[in-house]
Amino acid sequence: MSEQKLYPVKANIADNCLLNDQQYLDMYQESITQPDQFWGKHGSELLDWIQPYTKVKNTSYDPGHVSIKWFEDGLLNVSANCIDRHLQERGDEVAIIWEGDNPEEDSKLTYNELYQQVCKFSNALKQQGVKKGEVVCLYMPMVPEAAVAMLACTRIGAVHSIVFGGFSPEALAGRIIDSNSKYVITADEGVRGGRGVPLKANVDQALENPDCEFVKSVVVLKRTGGEVNWNANRDVWWHDITENQAADCPPEPMNAEDPLFILYTSGSTGKPKGVLHTTGGYLLYATMTFRYVFDYHPGDIYWCTADVGWITGHSYLVYGPLANGATTILFEGVPNYPTSARMSEVCDKHQVTILYTAPTAIRALMAQGDAAVQGTSRSSLRIMGSVGEPINPEAWEWYYRTIGDERCPIVDTWWQTETGGILITPLPGATALKPGSATRPFFGVQPALVDNEGNVLEGAAEGNLIIKDSWPGQMRTVYGDHERFEQTYFSTFPGTYTTGDGARRDEDGYFWITGRVDDVLNVSGHRMGTAEIESALVAHPKISEAAVVGVPHEIKGQGIYAYITLNAGEEASAELHKEVKAWVRKEIGPIATPDILHWAEALPKTRSGKIMRRILRKIATNETDSLGDTSTLADPSVVDKLIEEKSNAA
Numbered sequence: 001m002s003e004q005k006l007y008p009v010k011a012n013i014a015d016n017c018l019l020n021d022q023q024y025l026d027m028y029q030e031s032i033t034q035p036d037q038f039w040g041k042h043g044s045e046l047l048d049w050i051q052p053y054t055k056v057k058n059t060s061y062d063p064g065h066v067s068i069k070w071f072e073d074g075l076l077n078v079s080a081n082c083i084d085r086h087l088q089e090r091g092d093e094v095a096i097i098w099e100g101d102n103p104e105e106d107s108k109l110t111y112n113e114l115y116q117q118v119c120k121f122s123n124a125l126k127q128q129g130v131k132k133g134e135v136v137c138l139y140m141p142m143v144p145e146a147a148v149a150m151l152a153c154t155r156i157g158a159v160h161s162i163v164f165g166g167f168s169p170e171a172l173a174g175r176i177i178d179s180n181s182k183y184v185i186t187a188d189e190g191v192r193g194g195r196g197v198p199l200k201a202n203v204d205q206a207l208e209n210p211d212c213e214f215v216k217s218v219v220v221l222k223r224t225g226g227e228v229n230w231n232a233n234r235d236v237w238w239h240d241i242t243e244n245q246a247a248d249c250p251p252e253p254m255n256a257e258d259p260l261f262i263l264y265t266s267g268s269t270g271k272p273k274g275v276l277h278t279t280g281g282y283l284l285y286a287t288m289t290f291r292y293v294f295d296y297h298p299g300d301i302y303w304c305t306a307d308v309g310w311i312t313g314h315s316y317l318v319y320g321p322l323a324n325g326a327t328t329i330l331f332e333g334v335p336n337y338p339t340s341a342r343m344s345e346v347c348d349k350h351q352v353t354i355l356y357t358a359p360t361a362i363r364a365l366m367a368q369g370d371a372a373v374q375g376t377s378r379s380s381l382r383i384m385g386s387v388g389e390p391i392n393p394e395a396w397e398w399y400y401r402t403i404g405d406e407r408c409p410i411v412d413t414w415w416q417t418e419t420g421g422i423l424i425t426p427l428p429g430a431t432a433l434k435p436g437s438a439t440r441p442f443f444g445v446q447p448a449l450v451d452n453e454g455n456v457l458e459g460a461a462e463g464n465l466i467i468k469d470s471w472p473g474q475m476r477t478v479y480g481d482h483e484r485f486e487q488t489y490f491s492t493f494p495g496t497y498t499t500g501d502g503a504r505r506d507e508d509g510y511f512w513i514t515g516r517v518d519d520v521l522n523v524s525g526h527r528m529g530t531a532e533i534e535s536a537l538v539a540h541p542k543i544s545e546a547a548v549v550g551v552p553h554e555i556k557g558q559g560i561y562a563y564i565t566l567n568a569g570e571e572a573s574a575e576l577h578k579e580v581k582a583w584v585r586k587e588i589g590p591i592a593t594p595d596i597l598h599w600a601e602a603l604p605k606t607r608s609g610k611i612m613r614r615i616l617r618k619i620a621t622n623e624t625d626s627l628g629d630t631s632t633l634a635d636p637s638v639v640d641k642l643i644e645e646k647s648n649a650a
């Protein structure tokens, strides 16, 4: 099997990797057999505690009593761990390199400067009335102030809820309401790929929703100087409230289980869920995975291309790197603007040693061939990572050869918003690589495969990926809905954490993630529930019913294929086609725009009225000779009609 081709353990890495294979195996063994000892030791070595913990793990996956606590009597502060403790030794070293959308704009922030900015902004937030435990919504562009705002929240014990700047006003309003965020932090405009993003205008529009009336203040950062509307009762400029503040602010002692942040993510049903992460376990897990997965050494220049609006931006752009005292690059733009060589150019310009990006970006660059590396050397790179979706072996090989010049090990890191940090991944210097495999579990992680009945599959097998026991970075609950938490993650295969992903394990015990087994799409690494897109579609006044399925897409991984039935009397037209696409952009955001609309007279339903997605998936991918049993449909003739209509789908 070609996928069994093994890549060298080390590639070009000198002999100074943090771990070798045997050390990984020994540590893994200890982490599973003696979790209290293992995490107790690493927790005190890797983090600074205001009050040390005496208890380590206290977790239960028992149905009806799911409860996850780590280090529950310890006190610490995240911003102090990410900033203060580095000041004495490396206060003048660079914490954040900012690279603008425009290649001519960049800046650097040392740890000392970061400390001052965070303290000042913490004091400003306090003055605005933000209290410990309150939720602050961030709707920010990719500028250093996004990290400053996150860290300031953690400093005063506020809980941040970041909403990706690409989400629409409607989506933003929904998250503000669900999380009860009385404060919103934003900017006048963002800039991406040469285009402006009207962040403040979107906030204004979101807050027109009468259910957002409780919002007390909107802090606005001046990024572009573009024109904005101003509500003097509510809006304040970032610079106005910050400039006269003291550059000191004592870090609030937080319990390890105090909420740290909420981040909304899509599931297979209902509205996006507010994933809640807490302080101690999350920070330790982000810190430790960052250190070992990227083989971090002082002096490394680390670049993660994710946006702070996603979990990768939380754990591996901000918290993991800064807790390790690393230099992290925050990039405002996109990997292929102004040219497809941009990513490689940024690597050369800042002498990046560790690069962490997504398969969708790799595939988009791969489509440009050598233009993606034209005129660059990338010789500073030593480790490259991938995250967000399965990386196909072709893209892996291209990344390895063309970007990394066959020198750099690739860490294909599998994890989720819910897991807080990386769960399955190679470790540089320790794990032999197979293109397309996320390989082996990180410390403390016990993955297993089960069939649909929940029977555990041993050896080489394929099935549903579950995790048998808790790790410190695990989410603690769905904000405001613990029952939904239990229902979603602990009821399908009771006593275990259900990931929603399928996986295969090969003869060497390596894991190959095959993708979601539920109705969740992964479009360019962005997670979206089919139900979410469908409910946006049916909210359109002319649409009667909608069903959404994923179809393979060369660059995006998956594309969105939407079946739509119109209300009686409505006609499909080119105009309506445009209107429906624009509607979804408005309801959710550009990332949810369907790629293909299929005007359907009717959808295939069982006699009990359930839409048969299996059939819709097959029709969308032209696999009509393997439709399977259609006799259970209320009206089997619907299928032929759908196949006929397909020629007009666009």
Ligand code: 6R9
Binding pocket: 265, 310, 311, 312, 386, 387, 388, 389, 390, 391, 412, 413, 414, 415, 416, 417, 418, 438, 499, 500, 501, 513, 515, 516, 522, 525, 526, 527
């Ligand atoms: C970190 C992040 C989670 C879903 C996850 C899976 C897919 C992420 C992957 C991967 C294969 C990888 N996924 N990394 N699939 N290989 N290395 O992406 O979180 O946005 O919550 O998405 O993404 O399907 O379940 P999130």
